[in-house]
Amino acid sequence: MREANGAATADELYARIEDAAADTPYRMHRTEEGFELTVDVDVPQWRDLLTRHRITQVHTYRVALRPGEKVFTLTDVVRTVEYEAGLGGVRLGRTVSVGRSVSVTTNRTLGGSGSEQYTFSSAEGHRLIRGVAGKLGWREVQPVSVKIALGAAVLGGLGAAAALIAVAAVKWF
Helix, strand or coil: CECCCCCECHHHHHHHHHHHHCCCCCEEEECCCEEEEEEEECCCCEECCCCEEEEEEEEEEEEEEECCCCEEEEEEEEEEEEEEEECCEEEEEEEEEEECCCCEEEEEEEECCEEEEEEEEHHHHHHHHHHHHHHCCCEECCCHHHHHHHHHHHHHHHHHHHHHHHHHHHHHC
16 A cells, blocks of 8 residues: 555555544545545524425535645535425525535534534544645645635735725826
8 A cells, every 4th residue: 555665555545534534424435536525514404484494515525636746635515405395485496615615514403302512614524634644645735726716816806906006096196
């Protein structure tokens, strides 16, 4: 599982992350570019007097590997499906968010045996992957989607600054 120079291979990285995710709600599977670590997020469900609401959410950490460079990219893919049924009919909604996502979900269920609290933080999956990869000598680089978003933010900031300078120049001259 190690290369001639002692470096950890992609197979070893996968195996170590799989071990770290054992006995947790995370599921792993290989992809052509690396692997995905997926977890179902427990989102609270509720009912109004005549309406039922249901939301399901799946958070996937998509990891693309470049073994020759010992580099990986980490992209969050969050899929949400929302369902609402009541007197007004049925409404379905679906969203997919791809990029870098940090989110926390907390809910408490009150029942006959007391209360249960559930908390999900997307940072836990990030820490799991980065921690194992770091110990094996892998380093993270930004995925293309994050680089594009940063570029758009810089361009937007420059455009806003240019607009402010233009307004100031027109006002004073």
